[in-house]
Amino acid sequence: MKSHRRFRARRLAEPKVDSGPGGAVSTYPAWVSQPSEHSLGQRVLESVAMVIFTAYALALAVRLAGAVGSAAQGLAVAAGLLGGYLLADLLSGLAHWVGDRFFEETTPFIGPGFIAPFRRHHVVPEEMVEHGTVELVGNTAVLALPTLALAFHGLDLADGSSLALLAGALTLSAMVGGVCTNLFHRWAHMERAPRLARRLQALGWIITPARHALHHSNSFDSSYCITTGWLNAPMDRLGVWGWLERRLHRKAG
Numbered sequence: 001m002k003s004h005r006r007f008r009a010r011r012l013a014e015p016k017v018d019s020g021p022g023g024a025v026s027t028y029p030a031w032v033s034q035p036s037e038h039s040l041g042q043r044v045l046e047s048v049a050m051v052i053f054t055a056y057a058l059a060l061a062v063r064l065a066g067a068v069g070s071a072a073q074g075l076a077v078a079a080g081l082l083g084g085y086l087l088a089d090l091l092s093g094l095a096h097w098v099g100d101r102f103f104e105e106t107t108p109f110i111g112p113g114f115i116a117p118f119r120r121h122h123v124v125p126e127e128m129v130e131h132g133t134v135e136l137v138g139n140t141a142v143l144a145l146p147t148l149a150l151a152f153h154g155l156d157l158a159d160g161s162s163l164a165l166l167a168g169a170l171t172l173s174a175m176v177g178g179v180c181t182n183l184f185h186r187w188a189h190m191e192r193a194p195r196l197a198r199r200l201q202a203l204g205w206i207i208t209p210a211r212h213a214l215h216h217s218n219s220f221d222s223s224y225c226i227t228t229g230w231l232n233a234p235m236d237r238l239g240v241w242g243w244l245e246r247r248l249h250r251k252a253g
């Protein structure tokens, strides 16, 4: 098992050294030394969202299973589940890429809550191992819940349409994969992850420490996908993120 300690190799925010009358003192910027607080109200809201999200996910999975009556329908559900899981990996990469490469930790609205945690993670990657489940996945559950509820109430799965089954399975797998992403990310940083996590890592179904180490050891400018990391190799080889960045910078002048 690879140690998460090697993730400390490079840091984006180096401590500032102030030499005052009392001698040299190293200080990190405020967004590193004082992480934004996870308030009680936030925790309650996120916990409720996680419970409702889980109920919707289970109900949609039961509905999908009950609607499959032929090989074609089974294939549609299998394709949807795979496609949705790939989509979750892509979305994790997109969010991570934006968090790492654009805006500032102090940007109004998104800075403290969205940008700073990504940058902070580069400085103190081991910190996320200490985070509780609500802190890790609660905010993603809040974001994913409306889409999952829309799929549950909006798709007519009873008539057995393969397209509806595909859409339902894709949404279910993308949203569940998305919500679980930070949990998978934490497991990739643990010295010894839980047995289930190690099993899933060994099967390659979730991001592995080795796959994620490429992000932390390569100047944080590649391997952004953190659900499974399946898309990292093709996207890094094709230089997709760098190409997108150049295009955006050119457009912005």
Ligand SMILES: [Zn+2]
Binding pocket: 121, 125, 185, 189, 212, 216
């Ligand atoms: Zn990480």
Ligand SMILES: [Zn+2]
Binding pocket: 096, 100, 118, 122, 215, 220
């Ligand atoms: Zn990063």
